[in-house]
Every structure is written in C-alpha cells, then in structure tokens.
Amino acid sequence: MSVLPFSTFRFLFFILLLHTRTHHAFSSLCFCAYTRPLLHYFAASLLHFTIVQVSPFRPLTLSSPVFDMALVPWKYQNAYCDITKLPQRDFYLDGGPVLTLVQKSVEESGIGTAARVWDCAFVLLHYIWQVRSTLKGKTLLELGSGTGLAALPALAAGATVIFSDLPHALDFTRENVERNLPKLRQWAEEDPASRSLGEAVFLPLTWGSDSDLDAILGKYEVDIVIGADVVFWPDTFKPLSSTLRRLCSLPSPSVESRGEGGGSGSGEKDDDKKEARKSRDVLIAYRPRLPREGVFWRRVEAFATVMQVDKSELHSEFRDGEIEVRRLVPLAVE
Structure with missing residues (x-):
C-alpha cells in the first residue's frame, strides 16, 4: 500500500500551534486567511484517509527533518485503535449518506455487547446497501x-424496518436509528428509486418467545429477516433456532392468525400469498469463533438449507476473511 509523505501537513500543524498558543492578532489573521481553507480541504480528505505514525519509537517534534507520520487510505479495519471502544463512529456507504452511531461500554450501557458495532454488522450493512433496489415496499425484521x-440501508430504500431486541435494549437502538433519520430521509427523497424513507418500527423480541413473535407476525408480513453476529452465546442457540424455525416456516403464522388461509373462496389469492411466503429471505452475518457453534447450525439444518453468499458480494476488506453471510432456505412447505 502506498504511503503519502506528511510533510505538507507540517506547515499547517505549525500554524495551528501558533494560533492556539498565542493571542497575537497576527496569528489569528494568518490562521483565518491562509490555513483555514487548507485545513477544510484536509478535513474533507481525511474522510478517506487515516493518519498513522510510521515510527512509534521516535518522538514527534517540529524540528524533525521528516514527520514520523503519514497519510494512508482509509480502511474500516484499523490496526492502530480498537474501534469498538470509540464513543462514536461514522460509517460510509458508496454513494450514500454517512451514518453516525454512538457506542457505549458494557458498564455504561447496561445492555452488554448490544451497545457496540461489531464487524458482522458492518459486513451486513454493506451487503444490504448493495441489494437495496430490491427492498422498496418490503418489510424487513432485524x-x-x-x-x-x-x-439502516433498508430504511433509505423505502422498506418498513422492524428493529427488534430485548426490551431494555430497544431505547438504545431507537436513539441510534433516530439520530440518522434526517440524513436517511434526505438521501431517500433525492434518490429516484426510493423517493421516500421507509417506516422504522421498534418492537421487543426475546428469542424463543412465541408471544413476542406473534405480536410482530400478526401485524406485519415480514419479507426479509436479518441478524448480525447473533450466533455467539451457547445459551441462546436453542431459543434463536426456535425463532428462526418459525420465521422460516411456511405459510407464515401471520397469515394463519389473520384468518387469511383456506376456505375463503379465493384459492388463487391464497396461492399468491403462499408464494410470497416462499420468497422470505433469511440472512445471518456470522463469524465462526468456537466449535460448539456447530450445535446451533445443526439445529438450523433440521428445517433449512444453509447457503453462503458469495464472498465477492461482500465488502472488499472482508472477502478473504472469516465472516460469512449465510442464507437460510426452508427445507419444505408445511
């Protein structure tokens, strides 16, 4: 990877120090008239570049002949910091809005790992963004x-998105989603394919709870189900697989609960509904960690065929990595 010398930034850094450490009118004038436009340029450029220290064992001083820093192309995977611990993170979508999310520590949030963005979520984010043209008018359950x-990309595409989690975690989810609604709405209204923002719905769903799932499926006809890094804790393998079994079952429980099944005299419409249920897509972004996770996937294979999305369709930084996006295809129609 090519590295760009950072010597140009030395002048700007010197002027910035001069401005902040003195109260002379000259320094303020110099900063405003000469360096502010350049700093704005560099700030914009840094959206796609990262400043890294080339030699961490040499002190950084203005008297050094060459700065011990360099500009390198921006990458999601940053070897110089633990990005999962940053209080706020920005996520860039090709040709789309910049999404900003707040993160909290386990102690601060009270909701454990749910308050951080993990790599699987980033991979699934970009995959959903790539297929957003197929989502308008559909209902997605996360x-x-x-x-x-x-x-979030499904919202921008004009889909109804049901954000689900444990009841005590939903407030944090809502806070982050609503933080991004203005920029998503602006992008959607300007996009010829979307034209309008989808609806964001927040509903509790404890895995394995039939009542929680009935409340969702009784009101919404879910077309797509996604989950990012949901396979990691053995205690959840059984309830999660139970929820996925119902979501993969055909026809959907929502059709039965609303009395839209047989006996209505509209056989052709019933066939259409059943076909619509067949198109339900279930996508799980998964990072293998422990051999015992095989127990979960064996449970899933009892009711669905597990297929892997081609790695070429994933974000470029993760095509050679261990993260996969798996698609669950129901084995049979009940």
Whole structure:
C-alpha cells in the first residue's frame, strides 16, 4: 500500500500551534486567511484517509527533518485503535449518506455487547446497501438489532424496518436509528428509486418467545429477516433456532392468525400469498469463533438449507476473511 509523505501537513500543524498558543492578532489573521481553507480541504480528505505514525519509537517534534507520520487510505479495519471502544463512529456507504452511531461500554450501557458495532454488522450493512433496489415496499425484521446499523440501508430504500431486541435494549437502538433519520430521509427523497424513507418500527423480541413473535407476525408480513453476529452465546442457540424455525416456516403464522388461509373462496389469492411466503429471505452475518457453534447450525439444518453468499458480494476488506453471510432456505412447505 502506498504511503503519502506528511510533510505538507507540517506547515499547517505549525500554524495551528501558533494560533492556539498565542493571542497575537497576527496569528489569528494568518490562521483565518491562509490555513483555514487548507485545513477544510484536509478535513474533507481525511474522510478517506487515516493518519498513522510510521515510527512509534521516535518522538514527534517540529524540528524533525521528516514527520514520523503519514497519510494512508482509509480502511474500516484499523490496526492502530480498537474501534469498538470509540464513543462514536461514522460509517460510509458508496454513494450514500454517512451514518453516525454512538457506542457505549458494557458498564455504561447496561445492555452488554448490544451497545457496540461489531464487524458482522458492518459486513451486513454493506451487503444490504448493495441489494437495496430490491427492498422498496418490503418489510424487513432485524433480530438482535443492538445499534441498528445493519438495517439502516433498508430504511433509505423505502422498506418498513422492524428493529427488534430485548426490551431494555430497544431505547438504545431507537436513539441510534433516530439520530440518522434526517440524513436517511434526505438521501431517500433525492434518490429516484426510493423517493421516500421507509417506516422504522421498534418492537421487543426475546428469542424463543412465541408471544413476542406473534405480536410482530400478526401485524406485519415480514419479507426479509436479518441478524448480525447473533450466533455467539451457547445459551441462546436453542431459543434463536426456535425463532428462526418459525420465521422460516411456511405459510407464515401471520397469515394463519389473520384468518387469511383456506376456505375463503379465493384459492388463487391464497396461492399468491403462499408464494410470497416462499420468497422470505433469511440472512445471518456470522463469524465462526468456537466449535460448539456447530450445535446451533445443526439445529438450523433440521428445517433449512444453509447457503453462503458469495464472498465477492461482500465488502472488499472482508472477502478473504472469516465472516460469512449465510442464507437460510426452508427445507419444505408445511
């Protein structure tokens, strides 16, 4: 990877120090008239670049012949800091809005790992963004939303998005989603394909709870189900697989609960509804960690065929990595 010398920034850094450490009118005039436009340029450029220290063992001083820093192309995977611990993070979508999410520590949030953005959510975010043209008018259910990042592109595409999580985690999800609604709305209204922002719905869903799932499926005809990094805790394998079994079942429980099944005299419409249920897409972004996770996938294979989305369709930084996007295809129609 090519590295750009940072010597140009030395002058700007010197003037900035001069401005902040003195109260002379000259320094303020110099900063405003000469360096502010340049700093604005560099600030914009840094959206796609990262400042890194080339030699961490040499002190950084203005008297050094060459700065020990460089500009390198921006990457999501940053070896110089733990991005999961940053209080706020920005996420860039090709040709789309910049999404800003707040993160909190386990102690501060009280909702554990749900208050951070993990790599699987980033991978699923970009995959959903790529297929957004197929989402307008559909209903997407996200399992274990946490920060809500992965499902945000569906909102911009004009889909109804049901953000679901444990009841005590939903407030945090809502906070992050609503933080991004203005920029998502602006982008959607300017996009010829979307034209309008989808609806954001926040509903509790404890995995394995039939009553929680009935409340969702009784009101919404879910077309797509997604989950990012939801397979990691053995205690959740059984309830999560139970919820996925129902979501993969055909026809959908929502059709039965609303009395839209047989006996209505509209056989052709019933066939159309059943076909619509067949098109339900279930996508799980998954990072293998422990051998015992195989127990979960064996449970899933009892009711669905597990297929892997081609790595070429994932974000470029993760095509050679261990993260996968898996698609669940129901084995049979009940």
